[in-house]
Amino acid sequence: MTKRSKSYFCFxxxxxxxLGAARAQDAAPRGDAARGKALYESTGCYECHTYAGIGSSxxxxxxxxxxxxxxxxxxxxxxxxxxxxxxAVLSDAQIADLYAYVSxxxxxxxxxxxx
Amino acid sequence: xxDPIVPIPRRLFLAAAASVPTLAASGAAAQPQAPATPxxxxxxxxxxxxxxxxxxxxxxxxxxxxxxxxDVLKTLDLDYIATVPGSSFRGLHESLINHGGNRKPxxxxxxxxxxxxxxxxxxxxxxxxxxxxxxHGVVGLQHASMAIYNAFADQAPILVLAGNLQAxxxxxxxxxxxxxxxxxxxxxxxxVKWDEQPTSLQDFAEGxxxxxxxxxxxxxAPVLVVxxxxxxxxxxxxxxxxxxxxxxxxxxxxxxxxxxxxxxAAQWLTGAANPVIFVDHYPRGEKAGADLAALAExxxxxxxxxxxxxxxxxxxxxxxxxxxxxxxRQADVILALxxxxxxxxxxxxxxxxxxxxxxxxxxxxxxxxxxxxDTMTRANYGLYDRYAAADLAISGDAAASLPVLVEEVxxxGLPTSAAARGKALAAASSALLGRARSxxxxxxxxxxxxxxxxxxxxxxxxxxxxxxxxxxxxxxxDWPSRxxxxxxxxxxxxxxxxxxxxxxxxxxxxxxxANKKLGRLTVAFAGDGDYLMAPGVMWTAAHHQIPLxxxxxxxxxxxxxxxxxxxxADRRSRGVDRIHIGTKIEDPNIDFAKxxxxxxxxxEGPVSHPAELGxxxxxxxxxxxRGMPALIDVLGQxx
Numbered sequence: 233m234t235k236r237s238k239s240y241f242c243f244x245x246x247x248x249x250x251l252g253a254a255r256a257q258d259a260a261p262r263g264d265a266a267r268g269k270a271l272y273e274s275t276g277c278y279e280c281h282t283y284a285g286i287g288s289s290x291x292x293x294x295x296x297x298x299x300x301x302x303x304x305x306x307x308x309x310x311x312x313x314x315x316x317x318x319x320a321v322l323s324d325a326q327i328a329d330l331y332a333y334v335s336x337x338x339x340x341x342x343x344x345x346x347x
Numbered sequence: 348x349x350d351p352i353v354p355i356p357r358r359l360f361l362a363a364a365a366s367v368p369t370l371a372a373s374g375a376a377a378q379p380q381a382p383a384t385p386x387x388x389x390x391x392x393x394x395x396x397x398x399x400x401x402x403x404x405x406x407x408x409x410x411x412x413x414x415x416x417x418d419v420l421k422t423l424d425l426d427y428i429a430t431v432p433g434s435s436f437r438g439l440h441e442s443l444i445n446h447g448g449n450r451k452p453x454x455x456x457x458x459x460x461x462x463x464x465x466x467x468x469x470x471x472x473x474x475x476x477x478x479x480x481x482x483h484g485v486v487g488l489q490h491a492s493m494a495i496y497n498a499f500a501d502q503a504p505i506l507v508l509a510g511n512l513q514a515x516x517x518x519x520x521x522x523x524x525x526x527x528x529x530x531x532x533x534x535x536x537x538x539v540k541w542d543e544q545p546t547s548l549q550d551f552a553e554g555x556x557x558x559x560x561x562x563x564x565x566x567x568a569p570v571l572v573v574x575x576x577x578x579x580x581x582x583x584x585x586x587x588x589x590x591x592x593x594x595x596x597x598x599x600x601x602x603x604x605x606x607x608x609x610x611x612a613a614q615w616l617t618g619a620a621n622p623v624i625f626v627d628h629y630p631r632g633e634k635a636g637a638d639l640a641a642l643a644e645x646x647x648x649x650x651x652x653x654x655x656x657x658x659x660x661x662x663x664x665x666x667x668x669x670x671x672x673x674x675x676r677q678a679d680v681i682l683a684l685x686x687x688x689x690x691x692x693x694x695x696x697x698x699x700x701x702x703x704x705x706x707x708x709x710x711x712x713x714x715x716x717x718x719x720x721d722t723m724t725r726a727n728y729g730l731y732d733r734y735a736a737a738d739l740a741i742s743g744d745a746a747a748s749l750p751v752l753v754e755e756v757x758x759x760g761l762p763t764s765a766a767a768r769g770k771a772l773a774a775a776s777s778a779l780l781g782r783a784r785s786x787x788x789x790x791x792x793x794x795x796x797x798x799x800x801x802x803x804x805x806x807x808x809x810x811x812x813x814x815x816x817x818x819x820x821x822x823x824x825d826w827p828s829r830x831x832x833x834x835x836x837x838x839x840x841x842x843x844x845x846x847x848x849x850x851x852x853x854x855x856x857x858x859x860x861a862n863k864k865l866g867r868l869t870v871a872f873a874g875d876g877d878y879l880m881a882p883g884v885m886w887t888a889a890h891h892q893i894p895l896x897x898x899x900x901x902x903x904x905x906x907x908x909x910x911x912x913x914x915x916a917d918r919r920s921r922g923v924d925r926i927h928i929g930t931k932i933e934d935p936n937i938d939f940a941k942x943x944x945x946x947x948x949x950x951e952g953p954v955s956h957p958a959e960l961g962x963x964x965x966x967x968x969x970x971x972x973r974g975m976p977a978l979i980d981v982l983g984q985x986x
Contacts, residue, residue, distance in 0.1 A: 274923075274924055275923050275924075276909070276910075276913045276923050276926060278984075278985060279906065279909055279910050279913060279985055279986075280910060280985075280986070282790065282793075282797070282984040282985055282986065283793065283795060283984055283985075284789070284790035284793035284797060284984060285790075286789040286790035286793070286797060286799075286984070287789075288798070288824040288984070288985065288986035289821065289824035289825055289986055290824075290910060290986050293786070293789060295789065312697070313697050313698045313699055313914075315913065315914045315916075315917030315918055316917055316918070316920075317917060318920045320920050321917065321920055321921075321922055321923065338789075338790070340789075341785060341786075341787075341788030341789045341791065342788040342789075342791035342792065343788075344788055344791060346784040346787060346788070346803060346830065347784075
């Protein structure tokens with residue numbers, strides 16, 4: 233593959249991924265944040281990602297959230313050491329609730345300055 | 348049922364009988380030996396009772412063997428002896444406080460042997476020398492054993508003394524028999540560097556001085572000396588005492604690695620495109636630290652601290668611990684200093700179903716191992732883990748060898764391109780700090796309190812002091828190591844060694860005791876599960892006026908285990924709604940402040956809102972600066 237064709241391929245791939253992510257975001261089913269909060273605690277998401285979704289040495293920061301498709305995939309077929317959540321444990325509808333809750337958490341850092 | 352007849356040991360009987368005429372003739376029958384230090388003297392026997400002197404002499408003792416044992420301990424550089432009292436060393440205990448005047452060593456009263464040893468563990472790391480710990484026969488040593496294991500894994504020198512009654516026929520039965528053994532060392536032999544069960548006072552003198560010598564010679568470690576109760580309690584005749592000899596401890600020099608091997612190492616390191624220095628159980632001393640920095644700078648090499656060790660300053664431009672995976676992946680020469688878990692430096696295995704070994708370094712990378720740590724490898728326990736061979740292994744004390752290595756590296760010199768490498772590492776290090784400061788602000792106002800927020804609130808209040816973090820910090824997602832300025836190796840005392848719980852609070856108090864003398868402010872974090880193993884150690888801090896800011900990171904659970912059980916439940920797709928069973932510490936929630944207050948310690952909490960944390964810390968630190976311990980229970984995000 234030439235340098236030029238490689239660049240073209242990368243552009244197409246990036247475009248396709250961006251489009252896919254955007255569609256997945258758009259396609260996020262409507263969830264219930266209150267139910268999601270209860271699930272977030274009862275299913276132990278807080279253990280590694282903290283109650284605030286800010287992550288820890290054990291799990292990544294969840295805010296601002298991934299696109300729904302990536303969020304769903306990470307639960308079903310996780311990367312790194314996160315354990316898998318099969319549909320028997322968390323249904324798609326419950327994951328939508330979780331997603332609604334995570335989306336409701338504060339997304340930006342405080343404005344304080346540390347030194 | 349009549350009391351059982353207690354046989355008077357023959358030696359004791361003869362000593363008492365022999366002393367009778369002399370005592371009677373001199374008229375000084377009941378004059379006690381003057382204590383080594385001023386104190387209340389026992390009144391002389393009234394004249395009317397002089398005729399009782401022979402009988403009294405039969406049931407009293409002068410010049411007990413334990414006085415000589417104290418004389419032995421006083422020849423060693425021991426400031427303290429931590430103990431939970433036990434009858435198997437009652438003679439030695441009495442000699443410590445009366446014959447020895449409770450000075451060098453001074454008794455520290457503890458409420459659990461595990462805490463006594465952990466306290467000595469923390470003390471050794473901050474004082475740079477051992478403390479003695481005196482434990483009860485068998486059961487006391489059993490209590491102490493986990494903490495001894497931690498200290499062995501962490502290579503902390505401790506002189507452990509255990510009571511015992513060796514002679515079976517001299518035991519009164521019951522507890523005295525149950526708390527005696529023919530070979531107490533068997534209990535801990537796999538994780539002490541040396542042990543001795545002396546059978547005479549001369550053996551005790553030689554065994555104890557030798558034990559101290561071995562404990563303090565690198566690689567340093569705990570040692571055990573068993574103190575026989577009969578030897579403690581029987582008198583020592585003057586002529587016998589005159590024969591006893593206490594060996595003098597002499598200076599010992601650490602071995603420097605082979606010169607040719609160090610030259611080879613210097614060749615590889617100076618020729619490397621991406622050299623990495625991995626620092627594990629390297630000493631925390633000032634000279635050792637300066638030599639390490641000199642080597643890193645001479646090589647323009649990335650430096651990675653072993654997890655939790657924080658030996659190399661975290662804001663040095665060449666410090667790359669948080670980028671360890673990346674720099675190791677790119678490394679072509681790696682120098683490992685005093686590495687204990689050497690295999691894990693080179694290979695990782697993620698906690699996933701079907702996981703396999705995954706290399707952390709390129710197959711072509713040359714690996715140099717310099718140190719003495721692997722001379723402590725033992726057969727049974729997994730401290731030294733799986734085997735991996737270095738391309739160049741140099742048996743020599745790393746700190747003693749580094750000046751030679753630095754000299755050789757400077758003699759060879761570096762290509763001019765090395766300066767660019769150093770600049771790139773400095774930029775990466777600086778970017779990491781900036782990123783950490785930004786990340787810390789997520790969840791800043793969250794309740795329970797974010798671990799980053801707790802770390803910042805503490806840091807802002809101690810940064811202008813000469814401070815020490817005397818605990819592990821993984822409970823707080825390692826935020827202190829990301830945000831605080833660990834500019835000197837003594838700022839951190841590292842970790843427990845073998846991850847045995849109950850370490851942090853006790854070790855922090857030991858460190859604080861050493862720091863008190865050095866004028867340093869000590870802070871520590873302990874997870875609630877870890878802290879609850881031995882909260883009574885706070886009483887020891889209050890009783891002995893040891894200043895320390897103790898923060899309980901309260902996530903109301905054995906959180907590591909919450910995550911492990913959840914991982915199992917998820918892998919098995921059985922739901923996670925029952926993982927709290929056996930893992931959570933709630934219902935009722937524990938009131939840590941009330942417990943600490945019960946031990947006489949200033950305490951507040953649970954503090955669950957970040958706005959309340961700063962003022963609570965201010966009040967606690969005011970107490971600490973007055974020389975007393977304080978505790979804050981912080982209800983935090985889980986990690």
